[in-house]
Amino acid sequence: MKPPLEHTLSLPQAPAIVNERHRRIMALLHQQTSLSVSQLAHMLGVSEVTIRKDLTLLEQQQMLYRVHGSAILANPYIQERHVNDKEKLCSDQKRAIGAYAARLVEPRDTILIASGTTTLAMAREIREVEELTAITTSLSVATTLAENDECTVIQLGGVLRNSSFSVVGPFAEQMLRQFSCSKLFFGVDGFDLNYGVTTTNLMGGHLALMMIETVQKVIALVDSSKFGRRGFCKMCDVDRIDMVITDDGVSPIVVEQLQEAGIDVRIVEVIRTTVP
Structure with missing residues (x-):
């Protein structure tokens, strides 16, 4: 049939x-x-x-x-994570970016270092720099830099965030108003070329904006996984950034767009020792 x-x-x-x-x-x-x-x-x-x-x-x-x-491809919206968890993500990229950023610190600099796992990687790479003054929101960054005899460390006060071991709030903001610094080094949770630079914490985002207004040069440490993503709170527009240090996994399209926006882009080669 x-x-x-x-x-x-x-x-x-x-x-x-x-x-x-x-x-x-x-x-x-x-x-x-x-x-x-x-x-x-x-x-x-x-x-x-x-x-x-x-x-x-x-x-x-x-x-x-x-x-x-x-x-x-990636979910653009980022949830807040504990710093111990974040430190395990893209760790090779963060070390490479941090090492490059540390080489930009010059004698007699007065720098601001925001909290974050990439800025902590940078702090670990800062060697003996003559008459360096570093102001930071991060307890981890402060204790790391305190081991450097040439560095004067100013720890901002305020409300301690358990998830990041960093301070936020009006006391930190009030202290910041007393300073004028040469460079700001900060990490991001998201870097959207159209929307701007973001973080996952509202108070942290407001403090970051105050840091940007306090310095002469703004340097963002951004591993390539952060591009095209957004955190809960906007810190600033992309045009407030002077330099972006990122890793060799960044898309050429992103690099071109950053350069078209007038941003100095530094791409570091990553020696990968961990499984992605």
């Missing part, structure tokens, strides 16, 4: 074409990190309506995220 007619019909070809387009979308995102609907439509030769439908389906499958008319 012959099988029912519907079992002998070949499958329509449209789904296969759609699946191939999905693969191309994902491949392009792996190359460029973030792409707008219009960019994808142009690259793939289809309408923006078609691309939006594709992105909706891929987002439902948790293969990408959609933000303001664009598609990205």
